[in-house]
Structures are given as C-alpha cells and as structure tokens.
Amino acid sequence: MEKRLFNFSSGPAVLPVPVLERIRDEMLCLPGCGASVMELSHRSKQFIAIQESAKQRLIRLLNIPSDYDVLFLQGGSRLQFSMVPMNLLRGQSNPAQYIVTGTWGKYAVGEAKKEGVVEVIYDASATNYDRLPSQEDLKISSNGAYVHVTSNETIQGVQFQHDLESPIPVVCDSSSDIFYRPIDVTKYGLIYACAQKNAGPAGVTVVIIRRDLLDRSSDALPGYLNYKNHSKEESMWNTPPTFAVYALGLVAEWLEKDIGGLQAMHKINIEKAKTVYDAMDRHPTMYLGHAQKKDRSLMNATFRFANENLEKSFLAQAQEAGLDSLKGHRSVGGIRASIYNAMPMAGVQLLAQLMDDFAAKNA
Ligand SMILES: Cc1ncc(COP(=O)(O)O)c(C=O)c1O
Known part of the structure; x- marks a missing residue:
C-alpha cells in the first residue's frame, strides 16, 4: 500500500485511521448483516439500529437535552443556509440577525435575504475577516427571529471559543468545528454541521434543533425542506445517506471510546x-x-x-x-x-x- 500523507485539507478532510480500518474490515460484510452497509435497506432493523446508535452517540458526546432533536440530512451546510430561514424566518414578524465573521457567514446572509428581512449586526469584511466580536460588541436585539453565527470560519481561520449569550435562539453553523470541544447545547436553538470536515465523510449534515422551533415550519414548505417532516419521520422522510450516517457513527464511537x-x-x-x-x-x-x-x-x-x-x-x-x-x-x-x-x-x-x-x- 502507498504511504498515507498527513492530509491538511479543509474538507472533505482527514478521518481517524481506526475508523477507516473498521470501514475496510466491514465493507464486504457488516457483522450480522451478510452485506455491506451500502446494500442494506434503510428500513431494515440493522440500519435503523446503526442510525439510532449514531444519534445516541451524538446525544452523549454533546450532552444534548431531550427537548432537542438530532436530524441527519443531505444537501450540505449550503442547504442549511436556505432551510434555516425557510423554517425559522418565514412568517415571523421579526428580522433575522446575522453575525458575519467570514466567507461562510456572508454566504449564509445571501440565502437568508431571499427568505425574509435580515439585519447584519456584525461584519468584519473591512479587515478581511481577521477578527471576531466580543460578547459586549454584539448588540443582539430581543426583537429577532434568531441570530446566526458561524462558530469557525474555515477559510479565514477565526473561531469563537465560547457559546454566545443571546436573548433569541442562536443558530450556529458548526460545519468545521462540531465535536472540537464540549459545548452547552442549551445556549443554541439550532446547530448544523456538514460532516466532511470534523465528523465524517461528505453526504450527511447533522442538524440539532430545539423541538419548540419545529412549530415555526410552515406546512406549505416543500416536503424535504421542512424540518418537521424529518423530525417526525426520525430522519427517514426520504432515504438517508446510509453510508455517511454509518461512518459518522464510527467517528462518534472513536471520539467516545478511543479519545475519551x-x-x-x-x-x-x-x-x-x-x-x-x-x-x-x-x-x-x-x-x-x-x-x-x-x-x-x-x-x-x-x-x-x-x-x-x-x-x-x-x-x-x-x-x-x-x-x-x-x-x-x-x-x-x-x-x-x-x-x-x-x-x-x-x-x-x-x-x-x-x-x-x-x-x-x-x-
Ligand atoms: C463553515 C462552513 N459552512 C458551510 C460550508 C458549506 O458546506 P457544504 O459544502 O457541505 O454545503 C462550509 C464548507 O464547505 C464551511 O466550512
């Protein structure tokens, strides 16, 4: 076999070697299944157990309270740039507030503006996003549908090391730093993260949502774009990305068992x-x-x-x-x-x- 390089890619990115070895070993025949994970029906009891176990590991790792749901979606974080305002801003009388600390936050604003009124309450573009606001710098108004923040800006390399305080639900794009430290989930209304940087392969996006926010989703939304459908159907509203969910579960297991x-x-x-x-x-x-x-x-x-x-x-x-x-x-x-x-x-x-x-x- 050729030598593995040290892979500093921003994503899709390096995966833990024990996870890759486990995938290799289980590729032809997942124990107890007689087939690879990619060949199992998502409705089979074996795959349902794999998805549930991945979900429970996330719940334990991040200490997610029971008034939150964990969804496994597709479309990457860019779809979340749209789904968040479609579900949480449409029909609200208050604007959404966005903290823009880098390129990804700017893109998130662009999509949100298509859905409703957006107030950018912090924007570091003048210094090419080399800095973050302090909690005191941020004037988060209580008249807001939610406040959106990018916990780690992958391109510029600036990262909040704390959970924000806010009178309104915090929506956090945690795509490039989910699982990098323990967080206080109760400080957030919604957290989303595509897996392919710090949590697994490309193909699955984790959404952690406080259940009361599901009430905001209008039934008029296209089915896939409605968080309520995914929550009600336990991430089986359509066929989930089964391989990616399995691999994400293995990364979570590695974090729990190997890392501690x-x-x-x-x-x-x-x-x-x-x-x-x-x-x-x-x-x-x-x-x-x-x-x-x-x-x-x-x-x-x-x-x-x-x-x-x-x-x-x-x-x-x-x-x-x-x-x-x-x-x-x-x-x-x-x-x-x-x-x-x-x-x-x-x-x-x-x-x-x-x-x-x-x-x-x-x-
Ligand atoms: C912070 C952040 N948000 C959003 C995205 C977009 O994710 P995706 O390509 O899965 O849509 C990326 C990286 O690609 C990212 O680093």
Whole structure:
C-alpha cells in the first residue's frame, strides 16, 4: 500500500485511521448483516439500529437535552443556509440577525435575504475577516427571529471559543468545528454541521434543533425542506445517506471510546493548535498570521509569508515531507493548515518542524 500523507485539507478532510480500518474490515460484510452497509435497506432493523446508535452517540458526546432533536440530512451546510430561514424566518414578524465573521457567514446572509428581512449586526469584511466580536460588541436585539453565527470560519481561520449569550435562539453553523470541544447545547436553538470536515465523510449534515422551533415550519414548505417532516419521520422522510450516517457513527464511537470524549478531544486540539501557532510566532518576520491572536481557530491555522515568493517553495517542501493540501484559500492566500480532530499530533509536529527549518534556511 502507498504511504498515507498527513492530509491538511479543509474538507472533505482527514478521518481517524481506526475508523477507516473498521470501514475496510466491514465493507464486504457488516457483522450480522451478510452485506455491506451500502446494500442494506434503510428500513431494515440493522440500519435503523446503526442510525439510532449514531444519534445516541451524538446525544452523549454533546450532552444534548431531550427537548432537542438530532436530524441527519443531505444537501450540505449550503442547504442549511436556505432551510434555516425557510423554517425559522418565514412568517415571523421579526428580522433575522446575522453575525458575519467570514466567507461562510456572508454566504449564509445571501440565502437568508431571499427568505425574509435580515439585519447584519456584525461584519468584519473591512479587515478581511481577521477578527471576531466580543460578547459586549454584539448588540443582539430581543426583537429577532434568531441570530446566526458561524462558530469557525474555515477559510479565514477565526473561531469563537465560547457559546454566545443571546436573548433569541442562536443558530450556529458548526460545519468545521462540531465535536472540537464540549459545548452547552442549551445556549443554541439550532446547530448544523456538514460532516466532511470534523465528523465524517461528505453526504450527511447533522442538524440539532430545539423541538419548540419545529412549530415555526410552515406546512406549505416543500416536503424535504421542512424540518418537521424529518423530525417526525426520525430522519427517514426520504432515504438517508446510509453510508455517511454509518461512518459518522464510527467517528462518534472513536471520539467516545478511543479519545475519551470531547473534553479530552479539546485538550488535544489546544495542544495541536499551539504547536502550529508557536512555530508561526517563533518566526514573525517569516510568517504572518491572518487571524488576530485572540481569535485564532483551533481547526484552521492560516498564515502568509512576509515574502510571498517563498510560498511555492514551502508548499513543495511540505509535499516532499508528506504534508498535503496546505495551500490557503485564494481569498486569504498563503497557507491553511486544517488540523481537525483526526489530524494526528505527529502531522502537526512535522509541520512545525518544517516551519522552523524553512525559516532558518530562508531568513
Ligand atoms: C463553515 C462552513 N459552512 C458551510 C460550508 C458549506 O458546506 P457544504 O459544502 O457541505 O454545503 C462550509 C464548507 O464547505 C464551511 O466550512
């Protein structure tokens, strides 16, 4: 077999090796099923058990109270940019409030505006989204249908490390950082996350919704786009993405059993991010961080080179060392190291070593 690279892709992204091995071992014949998971009817008792077990693991990991439902949907987070306002804003007398701290939040606003009145209560575009507001900066009005926030902006690498306080339901796009730390779910009305960054393969999107908010969904909505249908039918309103749900469940099992839960995961993530940022900060004349220090993401570390001509050579040397997909998004430039839960410490250490060596050679 060819050697695995350390994959710093922003998504679809690195998965835990024990999960991949388990999928490989169970691919032809899932224990007790005589078939692969992809060949099972979603109505079979075996698949229903797989989906229920994935749901229960999410509930345990995130400590989700019983007045919330967990849905497994398709269409990625971009569909949630539309489904959220279709279900929670249509027919409401108050506007939706959006906190825009990066590219994804901006896209979410674009879709919400098609559905109703939107107030952007914070927008960091003037500084190319290098910072976050403090809780005090945010003037969340109680006359709002909900407030939307992106907990981690994947492109810019800025991340809230706390749950927001708000008088109205908080809707959180947690696509690139679900499971990176324990959160207080009761502080949220709705959390959504496509799986392909920190939770599994592409194809499934997790939606955690406070059940009372389901009452806002109008029966006039197209069936698939109505959260109420998915809740009532336990994510079986249509055929769920069975393989992706199975793999998501395995990632959740890995987090529970191998890692020891989200508190332990958080500690590891702090350590990994510190390793990269310390390397950046040791060479301030070489590496220029995009995010302000206080707002740095534990998931996506972004930096540019003071001398932009060095970028190509750094990327080539990284590739040579087995460090893959480090090129930053074109809107930020430079390097983006996505260091999600499944990125091993060894990958991060190798990157930090390269950063030190490269800075020494090119000073
Ligand atoms: C924070 C965030 N929101 C939304 C999306 C869009 O997700 P999807 O491609 O699953 O629609 C992404 C990444 O692709 C993301 O990083």
